[in-house]
Amino acid sequence: MNDPVVTDPQLYRVVWENERVRVLEYRDAPGNETHLHAHPDSVMVTLSSFQRVITAGGREVPVTLEAGQARWLDAQEHQGRNVGRTATHSLFIELKEPRPGAPRTDAPLGPSAS
Numbered sequence: 066m067n068d069p070v071v072t073d074p075q076l077y078r079v080v081w082e083n084e085r086v087r088v089l090e091y092r093d094a095p096g097n098e099t100h101l102h103a104h105p106d107s108v109m110v111t112l113s114s115f116q117r118v119i120t121a122g123g124r125e126v127p128v129t130l131e132a133g134q135a136r137w138l139d140a141q142e143h144q145g146r147n148v149g150r151t152a153t154h155s156l157f158i159e160l161k162e163p164r165p166g167a168p169r170t171d172a173p174l175g176p177s178a179s
Contacts, residue, residue: 069102089157093147103142108158110135116149119175126174136176
């Protein structure tokens with residue numbers, strides 16, 4: 066698994082961690098891109114409004130979110146690019162315990178409302 070703190074240490078930092086959860090802070094500026102990295106099942110909380118494009122496996126998904134939203138992120142590997150005019154500021158609450166049963170093969174790319 067490509068850890069985002071390792072692939073993009075200038076954009077991600079560990080805020081808090083224990084044996085079950087890790088909280089990451091993410092900050093970028095318009096035009097910034099991440100390298101290919103992976104997230105386990107996570108909850109993303111937006112602290113700013115932003116526009117991004119998430120890419121993986123030949124797919125591209127535009128993401129526009131307002132500040133103060135919480136979104137689910139199924140475990141996935143992706144890259145992201147800030148395509149808006151505002152900085153991105155968000156928190157990722159990563160779950161260290163895997164999903165019960167088989168991993169989802171139909172998970173959406175990027176954050177989802179459910």
